[in-house]
Amino acid sequence: MKTPVTVLGLGAMGTALARTFLAAGHPTTVWNRTPGRSPELDTLGADRAATAAEAIAASPLVVVCLLVDDTVRSTLDGLDLAGKTVVNLTNSTPDQARATAERVTAAGAQYLDGGIMAVPAMIGGPAAFIFYSGVEEAFEKHSGDLSVLAKPAYVGADAGLAALYDIALLSGMYGMFGGAQHALALISTEQVPATSFTEQFLVPWLTAMLTSLPSMARELDNGPADTAGSNLAMQAAAYDNLVTTAQAQGVDPRLLAPMGELLREAVAAGHGDRDLSGLVDLLKTPAG
Known part of the structure; x- marks a missing residue:
């Protein structure tokens, strides 16, 4: 079985990420602050969680694609992240990425920050690529899972490098x-x-x-x-x-x-x- 994955955030990009994971055969749990967003994912086989905590508990790999850094913080802070790999694909600055890495690591998870070099329609296609930085072990473990989204490019252990x-x-x-x-x-x-x-x-x-x-x-x-x-x-x-x-x-x-x-x-x-x-x-x- 392919790695179960959770996608937090179902804007245009988050929906494209979830759709691509589903197409590649990954059991996919989705959550959005506004319930019922992107109903087409339900017909594609996604499991819809009622809360962010429930969504995170469902999968070892948690992909975050929210609107801004403040939303990432308000969504993740206080939740049980122990043992998870958190991949944050929300657009951010290098300093914001480093701060998120500190919080996620303190919560017991491994952290990867990502910079998506594509528009939603390009996700899963040959021209898209995504920068990743953070825990190298986590990248090596999940690079195959992440490669279904776009070509992955690991740029270093400093969590802020992907954003840079x-x-x-x-x-x-x-x-x-x-x-x-x-x-x-x-x-x-x-x-x-x-x-x-x-x-x-x-x-x-x-x-x-x-x-x-x-x-x-x-x-x-x-x-x-x-x-x-x-x-x-x-x-x-x-x-x-x-x-x-x-x-x-x-x-x-x-x-x-x-x-x-x-x-x-x-x-x-x-x-x-x-x-x-x-x-x-x-x-x-x-x-x-």
Whole structure:
């Protein structure tokens, strides 16, 4: 028999997790603060618990997917977690994950924190992956169970690391989308069709630029290399054109302005001969 699992929280993501465990043959107990949520799980064979305590008692593996960290705390605190493996897939910060790990460990359970890199429709599919951090023994024991949800990636014993990886990737995503949104705003001021511009030019351009990321990472790990392309001084000198054009086209430059400020700061600090990797260290330097 496959490992029985409990899923706490039946929002869109929690429901997708429970559905995927059921499809993979895991006896699955579900609980939600609002009774009766996701009734389709009942027809798929889920056991619905009346309380969180009853749900936790039903399975050795407890997967938590609630709205926010405060809800995780109010749900788990005071319950009998002894001998359980608690996997918290609620979006959180690294410090919140570490605090939850302390409470869960004190209650006698092993703790894994997770960062889901997927939307609900991707759960159980080949493109989804989930970061895990915390007790390595617990990950090794349940990696096969967790792999039905998405490709599992264990990133370390520090319970906060999965959240840090998650937030880092989301930060990169939002930065990329912000630049793309600004580009589309510019183009739309002259009635250029957004679809053709995006498919013919924006996506290929961004894809090509992404190939520079590994070399940037190598410089961070191994130290600066000779700058083969445009250094920061050259980029800072030309960057004003981006802001000036946006303003002239009636587009708010709020998404562009911080990068320009950072470029000028880097040049003023004597890093004008570096490439864009030089900005990373500047971001880590405390102000003042």
